[in-house]
Amino acid sequence: MESNKRLSRHEQAVMVQLLRAHGLRVDGRAAATERHMTLETEEIPSAAGSARVRLPGSTEVLAGTSTELQSHVSEGAQTTIPEGCLTFRVEFCGAADRLYQGRGAEAPSAEMTSLLASIYQPARRLRRSLMAGQQTEDVRGQLRTRYCCWSLCVDVLVLGTGGGNVVDAATVAVRAALATTYLPAVEWREGVGRGGTAGWELVDDWERYQPVDVTSAPLSITLVWMAEGKGTADGVTGESILPDPVVDPSAEEESSAAAALTVASAGSRHLCGVLQRGVLSLPPETVKKAVEQGITRCAERCASLDAFIAESIAAAEADE
Protein backbone atom coordinates (compact mmCIF):
# COMPACT_ATOMS: atom_id res chain seq x y z
CA MET A 1 0.00 0.00 0.00
CA GLU A 2 2.01 2.93 -1.25
CA SER A 3 1.44 6.21 0.51
CA ASN A 4 2.12 9.64 -0.92
CA LYS A 5 3.31 11.01 2.39
CA ARG A 6 6.89 11.26 1.25
CA LEU A 7 9.14 12.86 3.82
CA SER A 8 12.00 15.23 3.23
CA ARG A 9 15.53 14.11 3.97
CA HIS A 10 15.60 16.11 7.17
CA GLU A 11 12.44 14.51 8.49
CA GLN A 12 13.71 11.05 7.62
CA ALA A 13 17.01 11.77 9.33
CA VAL A 14 15.21 12.81 12.53
CA MET A 15 13.03 9.71 12.41
CA VAL A 16 16.03 7.41 12.10
CA GLN A 17 18.02 9.31 14.74
CA LEU A 18 15.22 9.13 17.30
CA LEU A 19 14.83 5.43 16.66
CA ARG A 20 18.52 4.63 16.78
CA ALA A 21 19.51 6.83 19.70
CA HIS A 22 16.45 6.58 21.92
CA GLY A 23 14.27 3.79 20.50
CA LEU A 24 11.56 6.39 20.11
CA ARG A 25 9.23 7.23 17.26
CA VAL A 26 7.95 10.66 16.36
CA ASP A 27 4.59 9.93 17.99
CA GLY A 28 6.30 8.99 21.26
CA ARG A 29 5.78 5.25 20.94
CA ALA A 30 8.55 2.76 21.51
CA ALA A 31 9.48 0.72 18.44
CA ALA A 32 7.44 -2.29 19.53
CA THR A 33 4.31 -0.50 20.74
CA GLU A 34 1.08 -0.78 18.81
CA ARG A 35 -1.59 1.87 18.62
CA HIS A 36 -5.06 1.48 20.02
CA MET A 37 -7.68 0.78 17.42
CA THR A 38 -11.16 2.19 17.66
CA LEU A 39 -13.61 -0.54 16.80
CA GLU A 40 -17.36 -0.39 16.24
CA THR A 41 -19.41 -3.42 15.34
CA GLU A 42 -22.85 -3.79 13.75
CA GLU A 43 -22.43 -0.49 11.94
CA ILE A 44 -24.39 -1.33 8.80
CA PRO A 45 -27.94 -2.50 9.52
CA SER A 46 -28.40 -4.11 6.12
CA ALA A 47 -25.26 -6.26 6.33
CA ALA A 48 -25.17 -9.61 8.13
CA GLY A 49 -22.19 -8.51 10.16
CA SER A 50 -20.13 -5.38 9.99
CA ALA A 51 -17.30 -3.52 11.67
CA ARG A 52 -15.56 -0.20 11.38
CA VAL A 53 -11.95 0.15 12.45
CA ARG A 54 -10.11 3.40 12.95
CA LEU A 55 -6.48 4.10 13.70
CA PRO A 56 -5.20 7.45 14.96
CA GLY A 57 -4.39 9.62 12.00
CA SER A 58 -7.17 8.89 9.60
CA THR A 59 -6.97 5.23 8.71
CA GLU A 60 -10.49 3.95 8.54
CA VAL A 61 -11.75 0.63 7.22
CA LEU A 62 -15.35 -0.50 7.02
CA ALA A 63 -16.17 -4.17 6.45
CA GLY A 64 -19.52 -5.82 5.97
CA THR A 65 -20.57 -9.36 5.20
CA SER A 66 -23.40 -10.58 3.05
CA THR A 67 -24.67 -14.16 3.02
CA GLU A 68 -26.12 -16.40 0.38
CA LEU A 69 -27.22 -20.04 0.46
CA GLN A 70 -25.78 -22.51 -2.01
CA SER A 71 -27.20 -25.99 -2.28
CA HIS A 72 -25.41 -29.03 -3.61
CA VAL A 73 -26.36 -32.60 -4.30
CA SER A 74 -23.84 -35.43 -4.28
CA GLU A 75 -24.56 -38.98 -5.44
CA GLY A 76 -23.09 -41.99 -3.73
CA ALA A 77 -20.84 -42.06 -0.71
CA GLN A 78 -19.45 -38.73 0.31
CA THR A 79 -15.70 -38.28 0.04
CA THR A 80 -14.94 -34.66 0.84
CA ILE A 81 -16.13 -32.57 3.73
CA PRO A 82 -18.31 -29.83 2.32
CA GLU A 83 -17.14 -26.32 2.97
CA GLY A 84 -18.72 -22.94 2.69
CA CYS A 85 -17.25 -20.29 0.53
CA LEU A 86 -15.63 -17.02 1.51
CA THR A 87 -14.92 -14.24 -0.97
CA PHE A 88 -13.53 -10.76 -0.55
CA ARG A 89 -14.14 -7.53 -2.34
CA VAL A 90 -11.95 -4.56 -1.48
CA GLU A 91 -12.54 -1.01 -2.54
CA PHE A 92 -10.26 1.94 -1.91
CA CYS A 93 -12.35 5.05 -1.57
CA GLY A 94 -11.31 7.95 -3.80
CA ALA A 95 -11.88 10.35 -0.95
CA ALA A 96 -9.21 8.60 1.13
CA ASP A 97 -6.37 9.76 -1.02
CA ARG A 98 -5.85 11.34 -4.39
CA LEU A 99 -3.93 8.20 -5.35
CA TYR A 100 -7.14 6.16 -5.33
CA GLN A 101 -9.14 8.37 -7.59
CA GLY A 102 -10.10 6.89 -10.93
CA ARG A 103 -8.16 3.81 -11.89
CA GLY A 104 -5.52 4.38 -9.23
CA ALA A 105 -7.51 2.25 -6.81
CA GLU A 106 -7.40 -0.86 -8.98
CA ALA A 107 -3.91 -2.06 -8.11
CA PRO A 108 -4.17 -1.65 -4.31
CA SER A 109 -7.64 -3.21 -4.36
CA ALA A 110 -6.41 -6.24 -6.26
CA GLU A 111 -3.39 -6.55 -3.96
CA MET A 112 -5.49 -6.37 -0.80
CA THR A 113 -8.11 -8.78 -2.17
CA SER A 114 -5.52 -11.40 -3.02
CA LEU A 115 -3.80 -10.92 0.34
CA LEU A 116 -7.05 -11.43 2.26
CA ALA A 117 -8.01 -14.43 0.12
CA SER A 118 -4.62 -16.05 0.64
CA ILE A 119 -4.46 -15.53 4.41
CA TYR A 120 -7.99 -16.94 4.74
CA GLN A 121 -7.05 -20.05 2.72
CA PRO A 122 -5.89 -21.97 5.84
CA ALA A 123 -9.03 -20.99 7.78
CA ARG A 124 -10.81 -24.29 7.06
CA ARG A 125 -12.51 -24.36 10.40
CA LEU A 126 -14.25 -21.11 9.51
CA ARG A 127 -15.39 -22.40 6.12
CA ARG A 128 -16.64 -25.64 7.66
CA SER A 129 -18.70 -23.64 10.12
CA LEU A 130 -20.49 -22.21 7.08
CA MET A 131 -22.06 -25.63 6.49
CA ALA A 132 -25.76 -25.07 6.94
CA GLY A 133 -27.66 -28.32 6.52
CA GLN A 134 -27.35 -31.87 5.33
CA GLN A 135 -29.95 -34.36 4.25
CA THR A 136 -29.29 -37.94 3.19
CA GLU A 137 -31.94 -39.94 1.43
CA ASP A 138 -32.13 -43.33 -0.14
CA VAL A 139 -33.22 -43.15 -3.74
CA ARG A 140 -33.77 -46.68 -5.14
CA GLY A 141 -30.94 -48.20 -3.13
CA GLN A 142 -28.52 -45.39 -3.84
CA LEU A 143 -27.51 -42.80 -1.28
CA ARG A 144 -28.02 -39.23 -2.24
CA THR A 145 -26.83 -36.41 -0.04
CA ARG A 146 -28.14 -32.94 -0.28
CA TYR A 147 -26.38 -30.25 1.59
CA CYS A 148 -26.33 -26.52 1.59
CA CYS A 149 -23.60 -24.12 2.58
CA TRP A 150 -23.38 -20.45 3.24
CA SER A 151 -21.42 -18.36 0.84
CA LEU A 152 -20.07 -15.30 2.61
CA CYS A 153 -18.92 -12.23 0.79
CA VAL A 154 -16.90 -9.73 2.77
CA ASP A 155 -16.95 -6.20 1.39
CA VAL A 156 -14.08 -4.09 2.60
CA LEU A 157 -14.18 -0.35 2.08
CA VAL A 158 -11.04 1.63 2.83
CA LEU A 159 -12.28 5.08 3.81
CA GLY A 160 -9.01 6.62 4.93
CA THR A 161 -5.33 5.82 4.78
CA GLY A 162 -3.77 8.80 6.55
CA GLY A 163 -2.79 6.88 9.67
CA GLY A 164 -0.98 4.13 7.81
CA ASN A 165 -1.14 0.38 8.31
CA VAL A 166 -4.26 -0.22 6.24
CA VAL A 167 -3.58 -3.96 5.94
CA ASP A 168 -3.74 -4.60 9.68
CA ALA A 169 -6.81 -2.43 10.06
CA ALA A 170 -8.49 -4.32 7.20
CA THR A 171 -7.79 -7.73 8.72
CA VAL A 172 -9.23 -6.56 12.05
CA ALA A 173 -12.31 -5.18 10.30
CA VAL A 174 -12.82 -8.42 8.37
CA ARG A 175 -12.42 -10.61 11.43
CA ALA A 176 -14.73 -8.43 13.51
CA ALA A 177 -17.33 -8.36 10.73
CA LEU A 178 -17.19 -12.16 10.49
CA ALA A 179 -17.41 -12.53 14.27
CA THR A 180 -20.59 -10.46 14.36
CA THR A 181 -22.19 -12.43 11.51
CA TYR A 182 -25.00 -14.71 12.70
CA LEU A 183 -26.38 -17.37 10.42
CA PRO A 184 -29.93 -18.72 10.71
CA ALA A 185 -30.61 -22.45 10.91
CA VAL A 186 -31.64 -24.18 7.70
CA GLU A 187 -33.97 -27.17 7.34
CA TRP A 188 -35.00 -29.38 4.48
CA ARG A 189 -38.72 -29.25 3.78
CA GLU A 190 -40.48 -31.79 1.62
CA GLY A 191 -43.15 -30.31 -0.57
CA VAL A 192 -46.35 -29.92 1.39
CA GLY A 193 -49.73 -30.05 -0.30
CA ARG A 194 -50.36 -29.76 -4.00
CA GLY A 195 -47.78 -27.87 -5.97
CA GLY A 196 -45.56 -27.44 -2.93
CA THR A 197 -41.90 -27.71 -3.86
CA ALA A 198 -39.22 -29.30 -1.75
CA GLY A 199 -36.26 -27.19 -0.73
CA TRP A 200 -34.09 -25.67 1.96
CA GLU A 201 -35.88 -23.31 4.21
CA LEU A 202 -34.61 -20.79 6.76
CA VAL A 203 -35.83 -21.25 10.30
CA ASP A 204 -37.07 -17.94 11.58
CA ASP A 205 -36.06 -18.48 15.17
CA TRP A 206 -33.50 -16.15 16.74
CA GLU A 207 -32.59 -18.80 19.32
CA ARG A 208 -31.23 -21.04 16.57
CA TYR A 209 -28.98 -18.47 14.90
CA GLN A 210 -25.34 -19.50 15.01
CA PRO A 211 -22.33 -17.19 14.92
CA VAL A 212 -19.56 -17.84 12.41
CA ASP A 213 -16.65 -19.65 14.02
CA VAL A 214 -13.76 -17.18 13.76
CA THR A 215 -11.17 -19.01 15.87
CA SER A 216 -9.21 -19.78 12.72
CA ALA A 217 -9.65 -16.32 11.16
CA PRO A 218 -6.27 -14.61 11.02
CA LEU A 219 -5.14 -11.10 11.87
CA SER A 220 -2.01 -9.47 10.56
CA ILE A 221 0.83 -7.47 12.03
CA THR A 222 3.03 -5.20 9.95
CA LEU A 223 6.64 -4.60 10.85
CA VAL A 224 8.80 -2.12 8.99
CA TRP A 225 12.53 -1.50 9.03
CA MET A 226 14.09 1.92 8.64
CA ALA A 227 17.31 2.30 6.77
CA GLU A 228 20.37 3.89 8.24
CA GLY A 229 23.24 5.42 6.41
CA LYS A 230 23.24 7.85 3.57
CA GLY A 231 20.15 9.72 2.53
CA THR A 232 19.85 10.00 -1.20
CA ALA A 233 17.71 12.32 -3.22
CA ASP A 234 15.52 9.70 -4.87
CA GLY A 235 13.99 8.30 -1.71
CA VAL A 236 15.96 5.08 -1.47
CA THR A 237 17.55 5.61 1.86
CA GLY A 238 20.73 4.04 3.02
CA GLU A 239 22.30 0.70 2.63
CA SER A 240 21.54 -1.27 5.75
CA ILE A 241 18.42 -1.64 7.84
CA LEU A 242 18.16 -0.85 11.53
CA PRO A 243 18.16 -4.12 13.49
CA ASP A 244 14.89 -3.58 15.33
CA PRO A 245 11.69 -3.32 13.35
CA VAL A 246 8.92 -0.84 14.03
CA VAL A 247 5.52 -2.38 14.72
CA ASP A 248 2.24 -0.86 13.50
CA PRO A 249 3.79 1.87 11.32
CA SER A 250 2.21 5.25 10.74
CA ALA A 251 1.86 6.56 7.19
CA GLU A 252 5.07 8.58 7.49
CA GLU A 253 6.98 5.54 8.68
CA GLU A 254 5.53 3.38 5.93
CA SER A 255 6.58 5.84 3.26
CA SER A 256 10.17 6.03 4.43
CA ALA A 257 10.57 2.37 5.33
CA ALA A 258 13.22 0.35 3.55
CA ALA A 259 11.52 -2.99 4.11
CA ALA A 260 8.18 -4.12 5.42
CA LEU A 261 6.86 -7.50 6.45
CA THR A 262 3.21 -8.30 7.08
CA VAL A 263 2.72 -11.47 9.12
CA ALA A 264 -0.72 -13.05 9.36
CA SER A 265 -1.67 -15.63 11.91
CA ALA A 266 -4.67 -16.77 13.93
CA GLY A 267 -4.97 -17.70 17.60
CA SER A 268 -3.47 -21.12 16.92
CA ARG A 269 -0.05 -19.52 16.39
CA HIS A 270 0.39 -21.00 12.96
CA LEU A 271 1.54 -18.83 10.11
CA CYS A 272 -1.21 -18.02 7.58
CA GLY A 273 0.64 -15.67 5.30
CA VAL A 274 3.60 -13.35 4.86
CA LEU A 275 3.93 -10.37 2.57
CA GLN A 276 7.24 -8.64 2.06
CA ARG A 277 7.62 -5.23 0.47
CA GLY A 278 10.27 -2.56 0.27
CA VAL A 279 13.46 -1.63 -1.46
CA LEU A 280 15.88 -3.54 0.75
CA SER A 281 16.06 -7.29 1.25
CA LEU A 282 15.81 -8.95 4.64
CA PRO A 283 18.27 -11.51 6.01
CA PRO A 284 16.69 -14.86 7.01
CA GLU A 285 17.42 -14.51 10.76
CA THR A 286 15.65 -11.16 10.81
CA VAL A 287 12.67 -12.66 9.00
CA LYS A 288 12.53 -15.61 11.40
CA LYS A 289 12.61 -13.36 14.44
CA ALA A 290 10.05 -11.00 12.96
CA VAL A 291 7.69 -13.82 12.00
CA GLU A 292 7.88 -15.27 15.51
CA GLN A 293 7.25 -11.87 17.02
CA GLY A 294 4.40 -11.25 14.57
CA ILE A 295 2.72 -14.59 15.31
CA THR A 296 2.81 -13.97 19.06
CA ARG A 297 1.32 -10.52 18.61
CA CYS A 298 -1.35 -11.80 16.22
CA ALA A 299 -2.43 -14.37 18.80
CA GLU A 300 -2.62 -11.66 21.48
CA ARG A 301 -4.57 -9.43 19.14
CA CYS A 302 -7.00 -12.23 18.27
CA ALA A 303 -7.61 -12.87 21.96
CA SER A 304 -8.22 -9.23 22.75
CA LEU A 305 -10.45 -8.81 19.69
CA ASP A 306 -12.54 -11.80 20.76
CA ALA A 307 -12.78 -10.39 24.28
CA PHE A 308 -13.79 -6.97 22.95
CA ILE A 309 -16.50 -8.39 20.70
CA ALA A 310 -17.86 -10.64 23.46
CA GLU A 311 -17.97 -7.60 25.73
CA SER A 312 -19.73 -5.38 23.19
CA ILE A 313 -22.30 -8.10 22.41
CA ALA A 314 -22.95 -8.54 26.15
CA ALA A 315 -23.34 -4.78 26.52
CA ALA A 316 -25.76 -4.65 23.59
CA GLU A 317 -27.83 -7.48 25.09
CA ALA A 318 -27.88 -5.74 28.46
CA ASP A 319 -29.25 -2.62 26.75
CA GLU A 320 -32.14 -4.59 25.30
Next chain:
Amino acid sequence: MFTAPSATTRSLPSPAPLVLPGDAIHAPEVNTLRGHGTRQSAHDRASTLRATQAGVVERINKLVTVRALRGRYVPEVGDVVVGRVTQVQISSRRWRVDVQARQDAALLLSAIPLPGGVQRRRTPEDELNMRAVYAERDLISAEVQEVKADGTMMLHTRIQGRLGRLRQRGVLVAVCPAHIRRSTRHVVSLGYAGMAAVLGVNGYVWVYVESEATALDGGEDEEQEMAAEMPTDAAVGGVTAPSRPQALALCRVRNAILALDVSCFSISVESIRAVCRWSEAVPPADMLQPAFLERLQAQLAASA
Protein backbone atom coordinates in the same frame (compact mmCIF):
# COMPACT_ATOMS: atom_id res chain seq x y z
CA MET B 1 -5.72 -2.74 22.30
CA PHE B 2 -9.26 -2.15 21.05
CA THR B 3 -11.48 0.61 22.30
CA ALA B 4 -15.01 1.66 21.56
CA PRO B 5 -15.40 5.16 20.11
CA SER B 6 -15.71 7.76 22.82
CA ALA B 7 -18.98 9.60 23.02
CA THR B 8 -17.84 12.91 24.38
CA THR B 9 -19.95 15.91 23.57
CA ARG B 10 -19.02 19.51 23.92
CA SER B 11 -21.46 22.14 24.99
CA LEU B 12 -21.28 25.18 22.79
CA PRO B 13 -21.87 28.76 23.81
CA SER B 14 -25.63 29.24 23.57
CA PRO B 15 -25.93 31.64 20.62
CA ALA B 16 -23.56 29.45 18.58
CA PRO B 17 -23.69 30.59 14.97
CA LEU B 18 -23.09 27.03 13.80
CA VAL B 19 -25.14 25.63 10.95
CA LEU B 20 -25.51 22.34 9.15
CA PRO B 21 -26.36 22.05 5.46
CA GLY B 22 -30.03 22.93 5.03
CA ASP B 23 -30.30 24.94 8.24
CA ALA B 24 -32.15 28.21 8.02
CA ILE B 25 -30.18 31.42 8.47
CA HIS B 26 -32.16 34.44 9.47
CA ALA B 27 -31.29 37.41 7.27
CA PRO B 28 -33.84 40.16 7.89
CA GLU B 29 -32.12 42.94 5.92
CA VAL B 30 -33.39 43.92 2.50
CA ASN B 31 -31.07 43.00 -0.36
CA THR B 32 -28.97 40.57 1.64
CA LEU B 33 -25.85 39.48 -0.18
CA ARG B 34 -25.79 35.70 -0.36
CA GLY B 35 -22.18 34.76 0.23
CA HIS B 36 -20.30 31.51 -0.04
CA GLY B 37 -22.05 28.56 1.60
CA THR B 38 -25.55 30.01 1.48
CA ARG B 39 -28.41 29.88 -0.97
CA GLN B 40 -31.97 31.06 -1.23
CA SER B 41 -34.64 28.45 -1.64
CA ALA B 42 -37.83 29.13 -3.60
CA HIS B 43 -39.98 27.71 -0.81
CA ASP B 44 -38.67 29.98 1.91
CA ARG B 45 -39.52 33.48 2.86
CA ALA B 46 -37.32 36.22 1.48
CA SER B 47 -35.66 36.78 4.84
CA THR B 48 -34.46 33.16 5.13
CA LEU B 49 -31.30 31.74 3.66
CA ARG B 50 -30.23 28.10 3.73
CA ALA B 51 -26.74 26.89 4.54
CA THR B 52 -25.09 24.68 1.95
CA GLN B 53 -22.19 23.60 4.13
CA ALA B 54 -21.52 22.97 7.78
CA GLY B 55 -19.76 25.80 9.53
CA VAL B 56 -19.97 29.13 11.24
CA VAL B 57 -22.22 31.93 10.00
CA GLU B 58 -20.30 35.13 9.43
CA ARG B 59 -22.00 38.45 8.75
CA ILE B 60 -20.25 41.47 7.37
CA ASN B 61 -22.86 44.23 6.87
CA LYS B 62 -25.29 42.70 4.40
CA LEU B 63 -23.04 39.86 3.32
CA VAL B 64 -23.87 36.51 4.92
CA THR B 65 -21.42 33.66 4.45
CA VAL B 66 -20.84 30.25 6.00
CA ARG B 67 -17.22 29.48 6.77
CA ALA B 68 -16.56 25.74 6.77
CA LEU B 69 -14.93 24.38 9.91
CA ARG B 70 -13.30 21.52 8.14
CA GLY B 71 -11.90 21.89 4.73
CA ARG B 72 -8.97 22.94 2.72
CA TYR B 73 -6.90 26.02 3.32
CA VAL B 74 -8.20 29.24 1.79
CA PRO B 75 -5.24 31.56 1.23
CA GLU B 76 -5.00 35.22 2.10
CA VAL B 77 -2.14 37.52 1.16
CA GLY B 78 0.45 37.70 3.91
CA ASP B 79 -0.24 34.27 5.42
CA VAL B 80 2.78 32.34 6.58
CA VAL B 81 2.41 28.79 5.31
CA VAL B 82 4.40 25.59 5.55
CA GLY B 83 4.47 23.58 2.36
CA ARG B 84 6.03 20.59 0.74
CA VAL B 85 7.61 20.93 -2.69
CA THR B 86 5.88 18.49 -5.03
CA GLN B 87 7.41 19.46 -8.34
CA VAL B 88 10.35 21.43 -9.64
CA GLN B 89 9.35 22.95 -12.97
CA ILE B 90 12.59 24.23 -14.36
CA SER B 91 11.16 25.22 -17.75
CA SER B 92 8.57 27.51 -16.21
CA ARG B 93 10.95 28.65 -13.44
CA ARG B 94 8.74 27.67 -10.54
CA TRP B 95 8.21 25.14 -7.80
CA ARG B 96 4.86 23.54 -7.13
CA VAL B 97 4.17 23.43 -3.41
CA ASP B 98 1.52 21.40 -1.58
CA VAL B 99 -0.04 23.64 1.05
CA GLN B 100 -3.23 21.69 1.79
CA ALA B 101 -5.24 24.10 -0.38
CA ARG B 102 -7.57 23.30 -3.26
CA GLN B 103 -4.64 23.48 -5.64
CA ASP B 104 -0.89 23.49 -5.30
CA ALA B 105 0.77 26.84 -4.75
CA ALA B 106 3.43 28.23 -7.07
CA LEU B 107 6.76 29.57 -5.93
CA LEU B 108 8.55 31.50 -8.66
CA LEU B 109 12.31 31.51 -9.02
CA SER B 110 12.16 35.30 -8.84
CA ALA B 111 10.48 35.07 -5.43
CA ILE B 112 13.36 33.49 -3.56
CA PRO B 113 16.54 35.04 -2.24
CA LEU B 114 19.49 33.80 -4.24
CA PRO B 115 22.27 31.96 -2.41
CA GLY B 116 24.83 34.51 -1.36
CA GLY B 117 22.17 37.06 -0.64
CA VAL B 118 22.88 39.24 -3.63
CA GLN B 119 20.28 41.14 -5.59
CA ARG B 120 20.68 40.41 -9.27
CA ARG B 121 18.85 39.15 -12.30
CA ARG B 122 18.12 35.43 -12.45
CA THR B 123 20.43 33.71 -14.91
CA PRO B 124 19.99 30.39 -16.73
CA GLU B 125 22.47 28.90 -14.26
CA ASP B 126 20.04 29.68 -11.45
CA GLU B 127 17.35 27.81 -13.33
CA LEU B 128 19.55 24.75 -13.59
CA ASN B 129 20.38 24.99 -9.89
CA MET B 130 16.76 25.18 -8.80
CA ARG B 131 16.82 21.68 -7.36
CA ALA B 132 19.79 22.63 -5.16
CA VAL B 133 17.69 25.34 -3.55
CA TYR B 134 14.48 23.43 -2.99
CA ALA B 135 14.19 19.84 -4.15
CA GLU B 136 11.11 17.63 -4.30
CA ARG B 137 9.74 16.61 -0.88
CA ASP B 138 11.54 19.48 0.86
CA LEU B 139 9.56 21.35 3.46
CA ILE B 140 9.58 25.10 3.18
CA SER B 141 8.00 27.95 5.03
CA ALA B 142 6.78 30.74 2.81
CA GLU B 143 4.48 33.71 2.69
CA VAL B 144 1.51 34.12 0.38
CA GLN B 145 2.42 36.97 -1.93
CA GLU B 146 -0.56 37.04 -4.19
CA VAL B 147 -3.83 35.18 -4.70
CA LYS B 148 -4.88 35.30 -8.33
CA ALA B 149 -8.48 35.64 -9.40
CA ASP B 150 -8.66 31.95 -10.33
CA GLY B 151 -7.44 30.90 -6.88
CA THR B 152 -3.82 30.26 -7.86
CA MET B 153 -1.57 31.23 -5.04
CA MET B 154 1.90 32.69 -5.43
CA LEU B 155 4.39 32.28 -2.60
CA HIS B 156 7.63 33.98 -1.73
CA THR B 157 10.45 33.13 0.65
CA ARG B 158 12.29 36.45 0.52
CA ILE B 159 12.78 36.96 4.27
CA GLN B 160 16.14 35.38 4.89
CA GLY B 161 16.47 33.43 8.12
CA ARG B 162 12.71 33.29 8.60
CA LEU B 163 11.33 31.72 5.47
CA GLY B 164 12.87 29.07 3.31
CA ARG B 165 13.74 25.44 3.66
CA LEU B 166 13.00 23.84 7.01
CA ARG B 167 16.10 21.87 7.83
CA GLN B 168 16.05 21.82 11.60
CA ARG B 169 15.60 18.63 13.58
CA GLY B 170 11.84 18.44 13.65
CA VAL B 171 8.60 16.86 12.60
CA LEU B 172 5.68 18.02 10.50
CA VAL B 173 2.19 17.86 11.96
CA ALA B 174 -0.79 18.25 9.66
CA VAL B 175 -3.92 19.65 11.28
CA CYS B 176 -7.16 21.21 10.11
CA PRO B 177 -6.45 24.74 8.76
CA ALA B 178 -9.40 26.21 10.68
CA HIS B 179 -7.67 25.44 13.99
CA ILE B 180 -4.79 27.82 13.38
CA ARG B 181 -5.65 31.46 13.76
CA ARG B 182 -3.87 34.18 11.83
CA SER B 183 -1.57 36.14 14.07
CA THR B 184 1.39 38.46 13.75
CA ARG B 185 4.00 35.82 14.51
CA HIS B 186 3.97 32.34 13.12
CA VAL B 187 7.60 31.37 13.64
CA VAL B 188 7.49 31.05 17.39
CA SER B 189 9.48 29.70 20.28
CA LEU B 190 7.19 27.56 22.40
CA GLY B 191 9.05 28.24 25.64
CA TYR B 192 8.92 24.54 26.42
CA ALA B 193 12.12 22.49 26.60
CA GLY B 194 13.75 24.45 23.80
CA MET B 195 11.04 23.68 21.28
CA ALA B 196 9.98 26.03 18.51
CA ALA B 197 7.37 25.81 15.81
CA VAL B 198 6.30 27.30 12.53
CA LEU B 199 2.51 27.48 12.77
CA GLY B 200 1.55 27.50 9.11
CA VAL B 201 -1.86 29.07 8.58
CA ASN B 202 -2.55 26.28 6.10
CA GLY B 203 -2.61 23.70 8.89
CA TYR B 204 0.92 22.37 8.51
CA VAL B 205 2.92 22.86 11.67
CA TRP B 206 6.64 22.34 11.75
CA VAL B 207 7.82 21.54 15.28
CA TYR B 208 11.55 21.60 15.79
CA VAL B 209 14.35 21.64 18.32
CA GLU B 210 15.59 25.19 18.63
CA SER B 211 19.33 25.18 18.14
CA GLU B 212 21.72 27.83 19.41
CA ALA B 213 22.14 29.30 15.94
CA THR B 214 18.45 29.67 15.18
CA ALA B 215 17.70 30.95 18.68
CA LEU B 216 19.70 34.06 17.78
CA ASP B 217 16.86 34.88 15.43
CA GLY B 218 17.87 34.95 11.84
CA GLY B 219 21.54 35.35 12.55
CA GLU B 220 22.67 32.33 10.58
CA ASP B 221 25.94 33.13 8.94
CA GLU B 222 26.25 32.74 5.26
CA GLU B 223 28.76 29.96 5.24
CA GLN B 224 26.48 27.68 7.21
CA GLU B 225 23.64 28.69 4.96
CA MET B 226 25.59 27.69 1.89
CA ALA B 227 26.66 24.39 3.40
CA ALA B 228 23.13 23.51 4.36
CA GLU B 229 21.77 24.44 0.99
CA MET B 230 23.96 21.91 -0.74
CA PRO B 231 22.18 18.57 -1.02
CA THR B 232 25.08 16.55 0.30
CA ASP B 233 24.95 13.70 2.73
CA ALA B 234 26.88 15.75 5.24
CA ALA B 235 23.98 18.17 5.54
CA VAL B 236 21.71 15.38 6.70
CA GLY B 237 24.13 13.05 8.44
CA GLY B 238 26.02 15.87 10.12
CA VAL B 239 23.07 16.85 12.28
CA THR B 240 23.48 15.35 15.70
CA ALA B 241 20.63 13.40 17.24
CA PRO B 242 18.56 15.33 19.76
CA SER B 243 19.13 14.43 23.40
CA ARG B 244 16.56 12.22 25.11
CA PRO B 245 14.71 15.06 26.91
CA GLN B 246 14.63 16.96 23.64
CA ALA B 247 13.33 13.91 21.78
CA LEU B 248 10.59 13.35 24.35
CA ALA B 249 9.66 17.04 24.28
CA LEU B 250 9.44 16.89 20.48
CA CYS B 251 7.06 13.94 20.69
CA ARG B 252 5.05 15.66 23.41
CA VAL B 253 4.60 18.86 21.45
CA ARG B 254 3.67 16.93 18.32
CA ASN B 255 1.05 14.93 20.18
CA ALA B 256 -0.20 18.04 22.01
CA ILE B 257 -0.91 19.66 18.65
CA LEU B 258 -2.69 16.55 17.37
CA ALA B 259 -4.68 16.26 20.60
CA LEU B 260 -5.82 19.87 20.21
CA ASP B 261 -6.74 19.18 16.60
CA VAL B 262 -8.74 16.06 17.49
CA SER B 263 -10.54 17.99 20.24
CA CYS B 264 -11.27 20.89 17.83
CA PHE B 265 -9.52 23.60 19.83
CA SER B 266 -7.49 26.38 18.33
CA ILE B 267 -3.77 25.78 18.15
CA SER B 268 -1.59 28.57 19.44
CA VAL B 269 1.57 28.93 21.49
CA GLU B 270 -0.50 29.29 24.65
CA SER B 271 -2.72 26.26 24.03
CA ILE B 272 0.22 24.05 23.06
CA ARG B 273 2.09 25.11 26.17
CA ALA B 274 -0.97 24.47 28.34
CA VAL B 275 -1.47 20.96 26.95
CA CYS B 276 2.22 20.19 27.44
CA ARG B 277 1.94 21.34 31.03
CA TRP B 278 -1.21 19.32 31.77
CA SER B 279 0.24 16.21 30.22
CA GLU B 280 3.45 16.18 32.26
CA ALA B 281 2.35 13.04 34.14
CA VAL B 282 1.45 11.15 30.96
CA PRO B 283 4.09 9.63 28.66
CA PRO B 284 3.96 11.26 25.19
CA ALA B 285 2.76 8.07 23.53
CA ASP B 286 -0.42 8.01 25.65
CA MET B 287 -1.43 11.54 24.71
CA LEU B 288 -3.56 10.43 21.78
CA GLN B 289 -5.36 7.73 23.73
CA PRO B 290 -9.07 8.24 24.44
CA ALA B 291 -8.50 8.38 28.21
CA PHE B 292 -6.20 11.38 27.98
CA LEU B 293 -8.24 13.09 25.28
CA GLU B 294 -11.36 12.95 27.44
CA ARG B 295 -9.54 14.50 30.39
CA LEU B 296 -7.99 17.11 28.13
CA GLN B 297 -11.33 18.08 26.66
CA ALA B 298 -12.82 18.51 30.14
CA GLN B 299 -9.86 20.64 31.15
CA LEU B 300 -9.95 22.76 28.00
CA ALA B 301 -13.70 23.28 28.26
CA ALA B 302 -13.28 24.37 31.88
CA SER B 303 -10.54 26.86 31.08
CA ALA B 304 -12.16 28.24 27.92
